[in-house]
Amino acid sequence: MTSKLIGLAEAAALVPDGATLSLGGFTAQRHPMAFVYELIRQKKRDLYLFGHSPGGDWDILIGAGCVKRVELAYEADEAFGTIGPRWRRAVQAGRIEWEDYSNFGMVTRFQAGAMGLPFLPTRTAFGSDVFAKQALTAEQRAADPRTSPLKQAVIESPFQAGDKLLLLPAIHTEFCVLHVQKATESGLVRVEGQTFADNIQALCADTVIVTAEEIVSEDFMRQEPERTLLPPFAVAHVVHVPFGSHPYAVYNYYDHDPRQLKDYHAAAMIDEDFQSYLEKYVYGVPDFESYLAVVGAARLDSLKADPEYGYSPNLKRRRLD
Template structure:
């Protein structure tokens, strides 16, 4: 939240200000769509460390944050990224090596946890997960939870339905609220105060924003406030939740941004190929992440032809006929 200050700023300033070592972070988007990649790469360039990340299915973004060595803890439902990486590759290797403390939930449970955070209640109830290891197996021990005031006492809890004759449920699963220090999402349109219009699927972005202490919005376009207010019912996030607004065209690249550009299947499989080998992945990082000053330089490196290939068709919102083999 930031009601008073000028919110439009550069990406390096926004990341420098709101993403601090050890903070709890969530990012928007889902697998190959609307991951705030420009912000993710900037976090990697600024060598942020020991972040605690909350994710439902943020494929591309979370995998790069792991690869860049920025995360030490991860609560996640799904580490996959479409065809290019059915299991995210740096995620897989970090867990198999024991380099990352992690805990598994389901997508609905993670969405409910953000929703609880946005609502200001300690938990939400669901009927998902009864009888499973998602309930039985914890990644963070009770002892660790006791020492860390930013972790709930328990991973998850099952209780008998306190309204036994109501709702045809004998028991429910309770999942604890999430309130990140900072959430970063990428949207199609925002005004300079942070009111956002997301086109296409919204995933859990609005709840992630509303649950968060600080919020960075990156956007394809900064539009006039009056324009957004002609159809306020199409805006999902009012400015009161937002701390910083950053104008970053192609800010979700190489993931997709509906009505603007598709995901880049070539780049995603290129990254996957390099991610499978530690040395090759370092080379990829040095060229495409650390080797460029900012996102605009990465786009220059990709070249106009590559970006033209993924440019969205006006009728469908994606790149019709794009070679995705």
């Protein structure tokens, strides 16, 4: 069997400037952070990001100047940080192009892409400004094939007069990057806990790169094939990255890092401090192993999941120091 294992820097190098990309996870969980840091280190530019509820994965990419346009529903770390500080600043300063949808809207768009359909109907958003207003202009859409020519469309059901439906356009991306608990060298993938929309996002991408906490044997994975997330052809590359989602949580492996998230949000509020954060944790270290060394083994150890819970039940999450 051909091995799909590659290195992190090699994987990130596959993504060209201007690429369309979706990242796995949800707000403060299971984002492919090691991959994100590597994208920043390689100074990617003009990325087009598609997501439902990203968190600091997008925020740090936006702050580092890697992103041109985003289509999203939400950008924050929830109770760890109720706004993505760099996202907020980028919008307020007019430094980013965006389009607002809802979570259900974005997930529906990924579902359409995964199913090979041009759109799917929903009953959401009517009456809202998510429906009524458009952030991208018709000219911006027409000028760029990476973005759907229309935000949405409305039809009446052909099967019932007066039944109005919202059609949302499919998403197709060049890349999707997921961080998962377990993968094989051959590209079989297992997610534990919630899937978020990882499986759907993967199926509407040309190239799927998976970073994994653990590389397991083919026999181990095939003993419980019902737990495999994607068909074998879906995954192109596998990268072994323990703690690869830090400072975010990976169910059954480690918890959120409240200290690191607090430091990030404090730094990201101020331009100079954000640059210092990037310098310390991204540009100033050659690779992810060195990043983990800066965070420190004692801290990482304190985050490890208690097998009975899948997280660290005694982790201090508030009033740090």
